[in-house]
Amino acid sequence: MIRALTKRNLSKLLSITCLILIVSAVAIYPQEASAQTNSYFNKHFEWDYKGHHWTWDVSIPAQLYYAYKNVPVSNRTQDGIAGYGYCTTTQDSYIQSLAKELNDTANQIGYNDFDKASLTLAFVQSIPYTSDLKTTGYDEYPRFPIETLVDNGGDCDCKSILFATLTIILGFQAVFINPPEHMAVGILGNNFKGTFWVYPEGPNQTYYYSETTESGFMIGELPFQYTGQNVNIYSIDASKQFVPQSGFASPMISQPTSEQVLPQLSMSIVYDNPLLYALGLFAIVVAAGFVFTSIRKPKFMPIKTIPPTAKAAQPNQVDLDKS
Numbered sequence: 001m002i003r004a005l006t007k008r009n010l011s012k013l014l015s016i017t018c019l020i021l022i023v024s025a026v027a028i029y030p031q032e033a034s035a036q037t038n039s040y041f042n043k044h045f046e047w048d049y050k051g052h053h054w055t056w057d058v059s060i061p062a063q064l065y066y067a068y069k070n071v072p073v074s075n076r077t078q079d080g081i082a083g084y085g086y087c088t089t090t091q092d093s094y095i096q097s098l099a100k101e102l103n104d105t106a107n108q109i110g111y112n113d114f115d116k117a118s119l120t121l122a123f124v125q126s127i128p129y130t131s132d133l134k135t136t137g138y139d140e141y142p143r144f145p146i147e148t149l150v151d152n153g154g155d156c157d158c159k160s161i162l163f164a165t166l167t168i169i170l171g172f173q174a175v176f177i178n179p180p181e182h183m184a185v186g187i188l189g190n191n192f193k194g195t196f197w198v199y200p201e202g203p204n205q206t207y208y209y210s211e212t213t214e215s216g217f218m219i220g221e222l223p224f225q226y227t228g229q230n231v232n233i234y235s236i237d238a239s240k241q242f243v244p245q246s247g248f249a250s251p252m253i254s255q256p257t258s259e260q261v262l263p264q265l266s267m268s269i270v271y272d273n274p275l276l277y278a279l280g281l282f283a284i285v286v287a288a289g290f291v292f293t294s295i296r297k298p299k300f301m302p303i304k305t306i307p308p309t310a311k312a313a314q315p316n317q318v319d320l321d322k323s
Contacts, residue, residue: 040251041065041150047126047215049119056123056256060150064094067244068144075242076142081178085237087142087161090168092243094250095145099169101255117167117187117210118219123256124163125215128153144242156183159212164236175199175207178232185210186233187219194220199233207233 040059047054068089076087089095102123106116130153132141143151143158145165154162160183164174173188177197186197186207196206211217 052258195222
């Protein structure tokens with residue numbers, strides 16, 4: 001009787017566990033990273049900065065994306081990091097429009113230069129890190145900013161190129177900072193705080209470290225693994241950037257929007273995945289039914305009495321005096 005009851009309870013426990021996993025899958029179901037409608041890639045970005053949750057929906061011309069995508073990797077890497085100005089597309093009208101919306105948004109809030117650069121940095125940090133080798137088949141594949149946005153990913157090189165491009169358009173001076181096996185950006189600022197390098201030697205040449213890969217780092221915050229490490233600094237020659245042929249129709253770009261950070265379930269899960277959402281609701285109802293039934297009809301296990309002559313087992317003890 002006890003054995004049968006145990007199996008029944010175990011079966012019920014496994015069923016409830018499976019239902020909970022289904023409900024969890026509904027909550028964390030990954031959304032489509034990129035959707036192409038007609039001649040545009042529709043992109044959705046989310047990031048947090050200063051207690052606000054920012055969202056930004058943009059449409060990127062597909063022709064513009066492929067114009068960059070078709071550039072041979074040999075052209076991008078021919079001069080190494082010193083030649084990444086080739087990918088820093090400050091003359092791209094679409095990227096200029098993105099930077100303008102970031103700038104206007106920051107000005108409306110009353111952000112100073114530090115917050116303006118940090119808001120942009122948080123946006124870039126929110127883009128997932130992806131390996132060049134796994135996503136392109138190349139050990140080094142510096143993406144153009146448009147590629148990083150559409151691909152919704154890139155390594156430290158790609159994300160640094162995007163951040164440098166945006167901040168240069170915003171009016172900052174920038175350099176590439178190269179710790180061992182890593183890449184970041186230095187932003188020129190006279191009133192910032194944190195880690196900086198003077199480049200070149202002279203007054204008012206303080207470039208503050210900007211970590212583009214990991215989220216949560218502000219301008220001037222250096223990850224601990226690079227503390228005390230020697231770095232290489234490379235100037236950015238945007239005059240040598242690749243400029244695709246013109247004629248790409250750019251859609252209107254809206255400003256990023258924000259709200260106070262509150263935990264909530266995105267309604268896009270309901271709209272984009274109605275069957276999965278319905279399955280989740282069904283799982284919740286069934287799980288609740290199991291729990292309610294268990295409460296209303298408790299199962300009692302027979303109690304076995306221990307004969308008076310039986311003695312409870314005692315743990316073995318070691319006589320320390322004899323050891």
